[in-house]
Amino acid sequence: MSSVVVKSGLVVAALLAPVATQAQISEASAALYKARLADNAASRFSGMSASPLTSAAAVPILETVVQWDRLRRESYRGSFREYSNFMLQHPDFPQNLLLRRLAEKAITADVPALERIRFFERFPPLSAAAKLRLAEAQLATGQREAANETARDAWDSAGLDIETERALIEGFEAALRPQDHLGRAERLLWNGQITAAGRLLPRLDMDRRLWLLARIALRGDSADAPARLGGVPASLRREAGLVRDEALWLRKRGRLAEANALLADFRPAPGGVFDPQQWLATQLDFGRAAWRAGDPGRAYAIMASHASHVPGTDLAARPLGERQALVELEWLAGWLALRKLGRPADAAPHFRAVRAAALTPVTQSRGDYWTGRALAAAGDTNGARQAYEQAALHGDYFYGQLAAEALGRAPQLRKAPPPLLAPDQVSTFRAEPLVRALEALTALGDRERQSIFLRTLVAKAETPEEHALVAGLATPLNRLDLGVLVGKWLRGMGSAVVPYADGIPLFEASWPVLTLPDVLIPRRTIIHAITRQESQFDRTARSPANARGLMQLLPTTAAETAGKIGMPVSTERLDTDPIYNVTLGSAYFSRMRENFGSDVLAVAAYNAGPGNARRFITLNGDPRMPGVDMIDWIESIPISETRNYVQRVLENAVVYDQQFGTSQGNAPLSRWLGKSSPG
Incomplete structure (x- = not known):
């Protein structure tokens, strides 16, 4: 089978050039579908397909697009079966999470258990209410242990409203264990939902009741908070959640110096933080404020003591929000140690933590560059050079460019070799529903929805060949932004999944050039x-x-x-x-x-x-x-x-x-x- 080397987006563009005109849509059909999509946008929903007078001009892929466009509207009140059937038939269509949330809202008590299970096997429930609906279905079909596990998951979910809470207690109280109630109390308290947390009081042991009452008083800014705090057993007094609540209470009362001292002197047991993301955010908030107030030493002490993870934790595998909070805190702690306190040996481990938590080149190069700065300041010339070399691999990013300069050379833009593209790959790509929908929307001149489908295609592409095919749509669609979108995605999230060790992928498409006077x-x-x-x-x-x-x-x-x-x-x-x-x-x-x-x-x-x-x-x-x-x-x-x-x-x-x-x-x-x- 013959193949071509994709030297630039122009080759793919030539192969895909008919993409903008392939969909044969008459003017009458185009007008009809434009009107129907406009009706959707205005919440004027009609269950009718093309009228008998125009049925011969119906375009199947646009029928699907119109249905998708209707289902994604919050104002549309479709049945669960309508959402379920569409999503099971078209799982790759855009805005999947939105459709899942809307489908979950449409589940009523009369939806058969097997229909619920079929849907949730393909799309696991997102909301607590949906998890309850699944648990009910599992129980109805004899899957008691699975139902109990799902109910426990629902009980531990954020966003559990009082009606769902009552239904879970009514249907699954026996399945909920003491540790489930404690875990829910922790989650609610970290999120500041003190009323809901208070409803758990009868379900905790006596020591935990005192702990819960103190945290509710602190989060509620009650005058009796100190007395409540004094009643907490010593074994629970040094928990991160309670210390955080006390620090927030002290700050509200204008006692910021005491709050800062509390956080600076406290170091939780490794792995003992229930919600690392919020703990890190709190430490960063107080630390940054102390720095801005002119006390970098106190700021550093607050942030350096976070102990949010057990040593040896794979930081890069932690959730996105948690990694982002960790990166910002560790970077600021390292920078303060290096640039404000003159302690480069203390700074380097913080910058290494930034690098360890990073998945994207922009953050990887930032961690490596500053590690190099810290090691250089500490007199470790060889270590600094190694760190700069790692940062300089990313010559298209700010800190990679600075690292190259530190090594005495201009930044290098290493371009990944072009992929081989076989003709059958082009035809397979052209046959995909998302691409056919894109063609049809292009024929309608619908740039807004076109953009939504383009972003979904970018995220769905998994191989260098698929990336090249998607980026190759930029020229025939007159969408230079598509090449940039693909390139940025690959240099960000995509590069964590699909390695481009040899350099920057799809460089020409990612860095387009305008024709200027x-x-x-x-x-x-x-x-x-x-x-x-x-x-x-x-x-x-x-x-x-x-x-x-x-x-x-x-x-x-x-x-x-x-x-x-x-x-x-x-x-x-x-x-x-x-x-x-x-x-x-x-x-x-x-x-x-x-x-x-x-x-x-x-x-x-x-x-x-x-x-x-x-x-x-x-x-x-x-x-x-x-x-x-x-x-x-x-x-x-x-x-x-x-x-x-x-x-x-x-x-x-x-x-x-x-x-x-x-x-x-x-x-x-x-x-x-x-x-x-x-x-």
């Missing part, structure tokens, strides 16, 4: 760098704040900028005319650059506004002045979105400089940062 060539690096972060090259992108187009301009900002440079004002053209959009966007950036005299400050101002950029200077010092470290300054930006934005835009600029041949020397990122020394 000559007048914009001097600004093309920053145009591309900002556009890739702002809109991912989706020319019709619109934010919740009404920022529009490639460079995500607010209409007011665009109008002001147009007036300053003598261009006509047109809000509509922000979406429809890419050159108009990037002309105004780059002009606005140039104005910020002229005002602040710094690319970093200009990028921060582009994201957060010039007022916030000035506030950052007041808070963290002026990075344009000697003695202010630019990397520390960026990491100290108090708005996490802006902190991330600055790093992503500047790393994009380095990549595009290399693409355009405008990169200079071995310290291209430091040039953008305004740093005199590399790395």
